[in-house]
Amino acid sequence: MTTQQKIPAHSPVVRDLIAALGDKVSTAPEILDSRAHDRSYHSWEPPLAAVQVSSTADVSAALRICHQHRTPVVPRGSGTGLEGGANTTAGSICLDVSGMNQVLRVAADDLYATVEAGVMKSELNEALIEHQLQFAAGPGIDASVGGMTATSASGTTAVHYGTLKENVLALTVVLADGSVVKTGSTTKKSSSGYDLTHLFVGSEGTLGVITEVTLSLHPIPETARMGVWSLPSLQQAVDLVVKALRSSLRLTRVELLDRVTVDALAKYTGYTAPVTETLMVEFVGGPSEVEDQYSRFAALAEAYDAAEHASTTDPEEAAHLWQARHDALPAALALIPGSASLTTDVCVPISKLPECILATKEDLSTTGLIAPIVGHVGDGNFHLAILLPPGDEEAQQKAHQLNARLLDRALAVGGTCTGEHGVGLGKVSAMAKEHASAIATMRTIKTSLDPHGILNAGKILAPGGG
DSSP: OOHHHHSOTTOHHHHHHHHHHGGGEEOOHHHHHHTSOOSSSOOOOOOSEEEEOOSHHHHHHHHHHHHHHTOOEEEESSOOOSSSTTOOOTTOEEEEOTTOOOEEEEETTTTEEEEETTOBHHHHHHHHGGGTEEOOOSOSSOOBHHHHHHHTOOOTTHHHHOOHHHHEEEEEEEOTTSOEEEEEOSSSOOOSSOOOHHHHTTSTTSSOEEEEEEEEOEEOOSEEEEEEEEESOHHHHHHHHHHHHHTTOOOSEEEEEOHHHHHHHHHHHOOOSOSSEEEEEEEEESHHHHHHHHHHHHHHHHTTTOEEEEEEOOHHHHHHHHHHHHTHHHHHHHTSTTOEEEEEEEEOOGGGHHHHHHHHHHHHHTTTOOOOEEEEGGGTEEEEEEEEOTTOHHHHHHHHHHHHHHHHHHHHTTOBSOSSSOOTTTTHHHHHHHTTTTHHHHHHHHHHHOTTOOBTTTSSSOSTTO
């Protein structure tokens, strides 16, 4: 059967896409299924077609056609999201930018690189090794630069290096009608014009499709020391972090793993840390500076009954220890074989972090659900992986209710409904609550840039006036 024979007669948009982009357009069921969803629990349907673009010109052509047909378009990078931001519907087109994987320029002396949207974080850092530079922002899991930019991703190093918002200098973006705009510059600062770059950073593909990103780079540190610390309670763990930050310690990373997470890791990987509340910390810089910072942290830790489980300056040993943090989600899922996870995050002011985490723990204890907690506590950001046993509809209902209370709790103390996962499908209602006075302005911007509402429809902003 030919490609043309596979196309339904009622899909003129697909025929026009094939006419313009040829075999970059696929309607094969196995391709559509694989491109239709991210890592979230949210529902999805196979799209009409998947377009594997390889250039900004391809994206422009595809969007121009979809704009003419008023057909929804869902941009997709590596599909590692957790809120359904890349999930497609039956009448949509998946625009897959993963093939746009070229590092276009490394300006080592100016500390920036320009890459295509499909470049993975690991690929960029591999290309930077010869320059003794790194792209330090972004999540621990490998992800595409375009996807990280679209969600304003964060991660374990944000307390030191910032989020994607602080690390994106310029963009190339294709708008809904296929027109191409370039934003920002490669200078360290500018007072020229509207800041369109940061309008698109975090817009989750609802305002335009990011095809090229210019990123800030940082020198690879001379020395890094990390440590794993065990504490008797969550209150003491979070209070220690607050004290360290107020003592002007320059933490590069500080991660919380609750005792449920540590127990899950012990069962999943044989992790040997005591099964209790745990902090993982890291300091970078010159050798003497790092030792001074770590010693000062250790002195503070004594006041909170913290015990050092492990410490190292060896990069391989440190990577092995940090792997436990990156294994937290699969370890959690292994607690209930066959389970899915309603994975959620919030971010609150640092001073409200102990209150919010402890209230969430207490709330969780009333539900009968299992939900390990981890967090980038240096930023006030923490995550729950609420486990959903297969076929357990009551657990799903309780999980959604627990998540709704968590979001309300964060907003009530001046926090946000998501620190880094993004809004996607799952947090549209919470987003409306959080930004009630600004939603109309956001909708005006959306309508101006995407008058037919084809870009990632239903994500971030609720349909209609909500």
